[in-house]
Amino acid sequence: MTLLDHLPILVVIIPLLTAPLCVLVERPRLVWGLALVSAWLSFAAAIALALSVAASGTLTYQLGGWPPPWGIEYRIDTLASFVLMIVTAMAALVMLFAKESVVREIPEQRISRFYAAMMLAFAGLVGIVATGDAFNIFVFLEISSLASYALISMGKDRRALNAAFQYLVMGTIGATFILIGIGFLYMMTGTLNIQDLAMRLPDVADTRTVRAGFAFLTVGIGLKLALFPLHLWLPNAYTYAPSVVTAFLAATATKVAVYVLLRFLLNVFGIDFSLGRMPLEYLLIPLGLVGVLSASLVAIYQVEVKRLLAYSSVAQIGYMVLGIGLATTTGITATILHLFNHALMKGALFIALGAVAYRLGSTGIGDFAGLGRRMPWTMAAIVAGGLSLIGVPPTVGFVSKWYLVQATLERDLWPVALLILLGSILALIYVWKLVEAAWFRHPPAETDVREAPLSMLVPLWALVIANVYFGLDTGISVGLARSAAAALTGGGG
Amino acid sequence: MSEIPGLFNYWVVVFLMMAGFYVVISQGNLVKKLVGLGLFQASVFILYITMGNLSGGQAPIVSQGVFIYSNPLPHVLILTAIVVGVATTAVGLALVVRIHEAYGTVEEDEIHARDMADDESLFEENRDGEESGR
Numbered sequence: 001m002t003l004l005d006h007l008p009i010l011v012v013i014i015p016l017l018t019a020p021l022c023v024l025v026e027r028p029r030l031v032w033g034l035a036l037v038s039a040w041l042s043f044a045a046a047i048a049l050a051l052s053v054a055a056s057g058t059l060t061y062q063l064g065g066w067p068p069p070w071g072i073e074y075r076i077d078t079l080a081s082f083v084l085m086i087v088t089a090m091a092a093l094v095m096l097f098a099k100e101s102v103v104r105e106i107p108e109q110r111i112s113r114f115y116a117a118m119m120l121a122f123a124g125l126v127g128i129v130a131t132g133d134a135f136n137i138f139v140f141l142e143i144s145s146l147a148s149y150a151l152i153s154m155g156k157d158r159r160a161l162n163a164a165f166q167y168l169v170m171g172t173i174g175a176t177f178i179l180i181g182i183g184f185l186y187m188m189t190g191t192l193n194i195q196d197l198a199m200r201l202p203d204v205a206d207t208r209t210v211r212a213g214f215a216f217l218t219v220g221i222g223l224k225l226a227l228f229p230l231h232l233w234l235p236n237a238y239t240y241a242p243s244v245v246t247a248f249l250a251a252t253a254t255k256v257a258v259y260v261l262l263r264f265l266l267n268v269f270g271i272d273f274s275l276g277r278m279p280l281e282y283l284l285i286p287l288g289l290v291g292v293l294s295a296s297l298v299a300i301y302q303v304e305v306k307r308l309l310a311y312s313s314v315a316q317i318g319y320m321v322l323g324i325g326l327a328t329t330t331g332i333t334a335t336i337l338h339l340f341n342h343a344l345m346k347g348a349l350f351i352a353l354g355a356v357a358y359r360l361g362s363t364g365i366g367d368f369a370g371l372g373r374r375m376p377w378t379m380a381a382i383v384a385g386g387l388s389l390i391g392v393p394p395t396v397g398f399v400s401k402w403y404l405v406q407a408t409l410e411r412d413l414w415p416v417a418l419l420i421l422l423g424s425i426l427a428l429i430y431v432w433k434l435v436e437a438a439w440f441r442h443p444p445a446e447t448d449v450r451e452a453p454l455s456m457l458v459p460l461w462a463l464v465i466a467n468v469y470f471g472l473d474t475g476i477s478v479g480l481a482r483s484a485a486a487a488l489t490g491g492g493g
Numbered sequence: 494m495s496e497i498p499g500l501f502n503y504w505v506v507v508f509l510m511m512a513g514f515y516v517v518i519s520q521g522n523l524v525k526k527l528v529g530l531g532l533f534q535a536s537v538f539i540l541y542i543t544m545g546n547l548s549g550g551q552a553p554i555v556s557q558g559v560f561i562y563s564n565p566l567p568h569v570l571i572l573t574a575i576v577v578g579v580a581t582t583a584v585g586l587a588l589v590v591r592i593h594e595a596y597g598t599v600e601e602d603e604i605h606a607r608d609m610a611d612d613e614s615l616f617e618e619n620r621d622g623e624e625s626g627r
Contacts, residue, residue, distance in 0.1 A: 135570055142577045149584050158595035159611075162604055165588045169517060172530055172581050179537055179574060186567065187544050 004048070008061040008074040011045045011084060012130055014038050015091075016123035022116040028108060032099055035115045039095045042126065043088040050081040060132070068132075068193050075132030075194070079336065079484035083129045083259045086343050090251040091122045093347065093459040098244045100453050101354050105242045106154060114154060118248065121147035125256045134182045134268070135192045137260060138175065141224065144256075145171045148249060152241040160240035167233040174223030174230075177216045184213030185268070197268050205273050214278060217264050225257040227321055228291030231314045238310035243354030246306060250313055251347035255339050258320050262335070265324065266488040275327035284325030289419050291318030296426035300433070305356075305363045308430055309349055312389060315423060316342045319404060322416070326407045332485035333478070334403035340477055341388070341396035344470065348463035349385040352378050355452035355460065368434060370443025375451050377461070379438045384464045386431035388471070391424050395471040399478070502543040509536035521601040523592065527585045534578045541571040 003010075018038035022031045053059055053076055061074040076084070098118075106114050124144025128137050149171070153164035186192055188209050189200040204210055219230075226234040234254075238246050265274040275281050292315045299311035316338070323335030353363050355378045360367050372379045388395035401424065408417040443449075451457075470477050509532055516529025545567035553565040589599055596604050 135573075139573060139577070142581070146577075146580055146584055149588070153588055153591065158592075159608055161588055161592045161595055162608070165523060165585065165592065168581070168585050168588065169526060169530060172585075173514075173517070173533070175577075176534055176537055180540065183537070183541050183544065183567075 004052070006061070007045050007049050007052070008059055008076050008130055009063070011042050011049065011088065012074075012123055012127045014042050014045070015119045015126065019116045019119040019123065022112050022119060026112045028103070028111040031112045031115045032095075032102070035098070035119055036092075036095045038119065039088070039091045039122065042122075043085075043092040046081070046084040046088040049076055050085050053078060053081040069191065069196060072136055073132040073193060073195075074130050076130060077484075078480060078487060079259070079262065080129050082336070082340070082480045082484055083255065084126060086255060086340055087122075087125050087129065087252045090343055090347050091248065093462060094244060094248045094251070094351070096459040097247065097351050097354060097456050099455050101244050101358055101456070102242070104358050105156060105244070110154065114151070114242075117147045117150045118244075120144070121151060121248070121253075125252050128256050129259055132194050133192050134185065134194055134197060137263075138179050138182060141178065141260070142175055144253070145175060145224075148245070148253065151245040151249075152237050154245070155240040155242050157240050159236070163233075163236035163240045167237045170223055170230075170233045174220045177220030177223070179220075181213045181215075181217030181220060184209050184216065188213075194263065194268055198270065201269060201273070205269075205277075211278070214269060214274065218261075218280065221257060221261045221264065225261060225321075226254060226314055226317055228287055228295065228314060228318060231291070231295070231317070234314055235307055235310040238313065239304060239307040243350070243357050246310075247347060247350035247354055250309075250350050251343045254313065254317055255343050258317070258335065258339050261321075261324065262332070262488060266332070271327060271489050275325075281325050281327055284321050285413075285416065288318040288320075288322030288325055289416065291315060291321070292423040293419065293426065296423055296430065299430045300426065302430075303365050305365055305368065305434065306350075306353055308365075308433075309346070309353065312427065312430065313342075313346060315427070316346070316389075319400070319420070319423070322420075323404055323407060326411055326413075328407055328410055329482075329485050329489045330403060330410055331407035332488055333481045334400055334407050336481035336484055337403055337477060338400035340481070341400045341467075341470070344396055344463055344467050345385045345388040348381055348460060348467060349389070351456065351460045351463065352382045352385065355456045358452060358456065359449050365433065365437050368437035369441040370438070371449070372439035374443060374449040377457055378452050381460050381464045382438065383435055384467060386434060388467045390427045390431055393471070395467050396477075397467075397471075399471055399474050403478075502539060506536045506540045506543070509533075509539070523589045523599045523601065524586075527582060527589065530585070531578065531582055534574070534581070538571045538575060538578075541567040541574070 015038050018034055022034055025031050025034060049059065058075065058077040062068065063072040063074065102111060102114060121144045124140045124147060127140035127143065131137055131140060149164045149168045152167060153161050185197060188204045188207060189197055191197055191200060201210065223230045238250060295311045295314035295318065299308045299315065302308035302311065320335045320338050323331045323338065356371065357363050359375065388397035391397040391401040401420065405417045405420055408420065513529045513533030513536060517526050517533065520526050520529060545564040547561055547563055550561045550563040551559045553562040592604065593599050596607055598604060
């Protein structure tokens, strides 16, 4: 076997092994270098995987050489390779941004352990995507969650501790629900492998055990996903976490949860069961819409910009869930696209906020007064990210909204389409609040605020350019999302 | 109702699960919340262990004259889940220690009261900032 055959495991194992190394090394600069190299190596492996999946179809990897029913299998299909690319790319860019921001926000003696926890969270998220084993998903979920509780608690404000504790309680309940659900499925099928589960479940689908397992899994993943009304942990966690952690989690963690939801609903249970025979559609569409509208409304009234964007994240998750609820190939395509696009825009916006926090020390809306003149590049990036959030044409936000509206019209649900547009208008209001403060207000008289350092602007503008590029050239992202959605709705069911 | 003795373990699971869940929701003390969370997780361990057992099954070690073995896989899975549970409790307790250092209390409503007081001062500051910005 060559190194190439081991790629599915390398993506996971590189960050996993970097974590203990970070603790051993201890020197802040060196640890950052290690984390950076490992994130980029993982990204490179993910690209190689995506190319190989595109060329020769689904890849499987048997851990320790044990064949699937006994051993754990890693399975990379189109959807997995797409999400792997998103997660590793975000980690690689956030690591670039982390250099200065971490030095500013984390006490020096904690930096090495901070990066170790980052790497663990990253490894867990990548593992969830790469694995083809239901129990393995639970284990990786807990690895990434435990690391993120620790990461959130490192925020400067003491409220970060409480936010982390709340997240710990809700996250653990969610993970335990997932564990119960997997247990019920194992009871009925005697297997944990996702392919085997998908094959054996239809025979026993009409039992109460499977239905209960389905319910536990949906609610458990919903908690991890921050699906309205299970989102209560998210705003605090995002607001008080260190900037790097917020940027990383916002761009990756909820995306991976959406991936898990897609996997279980469409791959394991199959679209006929989960969205046909089970009344999930009547749950996901209204909850998605209420999530979009209520979270956007709440976002308008926030004075802390990080919290404003956190609520906007809850709203964006509403769009993704809505796409799943529509239960058509176009709807699922819109969900997968929005998963990618939202990672791009929220990644950019939270990195920009991190740059503001780096220069000003806080991110209240009052602090933004006149920043457009002091930090033009950062603020221009916020405007671009905001436009993408609203869904203005040359950006990626427009592409996914377009597909989502199309999917609703295909099902003749035009009131839903109107409500989606209303959500965009609400987004316009809260983005405008930022723009107005940054560009149309006078800065306080004596400030020596300068533009953010180059090491922050590079990843920030890489994401902004990606926002526009993938908005104009939709071939790659839409193509991948569509083929992944087709595999989920046709092949898996 | 002859099913009840056979399903005894499952009744225990449901009782423990709901008791743990209730403690998590109802208690304001963070340590008690963690106790409830532990109870909640432990109930799932029993669920898994029960499903791996066969009536009359022996421990899964090959020996002569034994034909029915319990299924070892759920037991092994739960070993992993127990480790996860221990780690969760450890992280949770560590957070409680730091909350106690920062707030001087581990009661949820007192923590909220202190945060509210902070919020009001933050709001004042922000308004001042906005006014001077205009």
